[in-house]
Amino acid sequence: MTALPNTDQASARLAGLSYLNPAAPEPWASFVEQIERVRPHLGALERWIETLKHPKRTLIVDVPIERDDGTIAHYEGYRVQHNLSRGPGKGGIRFHPAVTLNEVMALAGWMTVKNAAVGLPFGGAKGGIRVDPSSVSKGELQRITRRFTSEIGIIIGPDRDIPAPDVGTNEMTMAVMMDTFSMNRGGTATGVVTGKPIALGGSLGRKEATGRGVFIAAREAGRHLKLPIEGARVVVQGFGNVGGIGARLFHEAGAKVIAVADHTATLVNEAGIDIPAALAHVAATGGLAGFGGAASIDIEDFWQLACDFLVPAALEGQITEARANGIRAKVVVEGANGPTTPAADDILRERGILVVPDVLANAGGVTVSYFEWVQDFSSFFWTEDEINARLERIMVSAFDAIWQVAADKRISLRTAAFVIACHRVLEARAERGLYP
Incomplete structure (x- = not known):
């Protein structure tokens, strides 16, 4: 984990990071190594493998707010779109004092693989702000969320990139993000985020x-x-x-x-x-x-x-x-x-x-986020039993397919999941070709 700036050390301690592992390697390096382990199984698609080691788009934003005491505070935020070959970006927003660009890049890459592994029509994305939510007031947190949403609003949208909750965020964070994006666009866009409250187009079973x-x-x-x-x-x-x-x-x-x-x-x-x-x-x-x-x-x-x-x-x-x-x-x-x-x-x-x-x-969350996104587009909502039954079918089907590839190739379940996902992503990349 990348060392935090001195100004964030106190916040890190408040977040209880001591129960984690401070000696963890850089997440992006781990992701790239996982991709390399798939290379022998790609066949003709190997020529495209570098695609997975280069995020498509990385946005770093300054998030300034006026604090309750009248001072101005600045927070650093990120939104990374790793790959969009199979559909709009999909991935959470993390509020945590240890958030780094390296971490967000890796999380976006894992979202690309996760979405493809279970067959969802999404690419991979992730975002975050280096902030300890417990160190700011409710009003300050809302201002941070609104400013961050406005800053990344140039690359997100229901058919472009759809954020969701992650560590340090929840359905109310998504409500504020949806409202901010909608106000800036001049019309309600429920599908811009998932994991929202039910009253704002959220899905039963998502939490x-x-x-x-x-x-x-x-x-x-x-x-x-x-x-x-x-x-x-x-x-x-x-x-x-x-x-x-x-x-x-x-x-x-x-x-x-x-x-x-x-x-x-x-x-x-x-x-x-x-x-x-x-x-x-x-x-x-x-x-x-x-x-x-x-x-x-x-x-x-x-x-x-x-x-x-x-x-x-x-x-x-x-x-x-x-x-x-x-x-x-x-x-x-x-x-x-x-x-x-x-x-x-x-x-x-x-x-x-x-x-x-x-x-x-952990693909259950993004799977039901997909259900939420679909329901928002159609304005037709399913029961919780229907949601859970659909989730069950997708998870079991994906598990069985990955288990079979692992058995056939005598590889780990992780490598098998990456093999299936990378084939799907790189085939889409190859079929689309390069522009211009």
């Missing part, structure tokens, strides 16, 4: 979609390995919209969630944590710290807990070589984007630990 997709991916991996969810021991890093919902679904399916971690605490209970109670505690206090249903442990001990499913659902670069050597899980299901470095990936594979990659495991 739980990423966590639900992680659960489906884990369940399908367990099905292939004859490792049932019921009675399984589960460890979850990250207890927000992805990890928290995923943990709840594991709990409801009869699994025993023995450890959870967020930016405030790392907790374990070998008898199983009461997940509904933990979620209620987080909703009331903002974090796991102080929850009485589990004991506190060191974060490095957390990674070495014996379990069936390990779900890293925080930020990228969490499973490094050192941690990979100590992991005692049967299956790693990546709820976060890029949580495992390429070197750690190799170690886990050598040790016989199956990794369900992020570009498959």
Whole structure:
């Protein structure tokens, strides 16, 4: 992770970055290495592989606002469109004190692969602002969001690039972004973002979609390995919209969630944590710290807990070589984007630990974002049962296709997902040709 400017060090500490891994490699380097591993499987499309190592468009913007005390503050923001060969850009907006251009580039690249791997008609994009949302007031945060939206408004739009929530943002962030874009355009454009409130054209099932997709991916991996969810021991890093919902679904399916971690605490209970109670505690206090249903442990001990499913659902670069050597899980299901470095990936594979990659495991969110986008264009909305059924079909179909390619080529699930995605993206690039 790139070192933060001195002015952001205090904010980084406030965000609880100590529970993460400060020695993580640059995310973009990890993404490029993952792309290189696909080269031998591309055939004639190999001539286009450099396309995937060069983002199509990178926008860096200054985001100045007047703070509540009358002073002027400046924040740096980004929007990266990695590849648009298969459709408009799609990817979240991250508000976090450790956001860097390098990180956003990698996240955009992973979105290109993710969208193609599950067959969505989108390219990959990502955005972010280097800001700690907890360090600014509600009014300041809204002003930051509106100014940022105005600055990137020149490249986003319902048929150009569609942002969504990510770390540090939520449905209200999307509401403000939609309103700002619409006011600047002079007409309501509900489809410019996804993950919106239901009242503004949001989709039922969207809030739980990423966590639900992680659960489906884990369940399908367990099905292939004859490792049932019921009675399984589960460890979850990250207890927000992805990890928290995923943990709840594991709990409801009869699994025993023995450890959870967020930016405030790392907790374990070998008898199983009461997940509904933990979620209620987080909703009331903002974090796991102080929850009485589990004991506190060191974060490095957390990674070495014996379990069936390990779900890293925080930020990228969490499973490094050192941690990979100590992991005692049967299956790693990546709820976060890029949580495992390429070197750690190799170690886990050598040790016989199956990794369900992020570009498959956490694709539930963007899949239901696609449903939301389609519903906004048609002004016709589906029920939550219909949403969940469609999500189930897409996730299971994608999982089976990736599993088959991995078995046929004797490669990892991650490389198999990249093989499928890169073929789709580069075939579209080749068919479109170069202009001019």
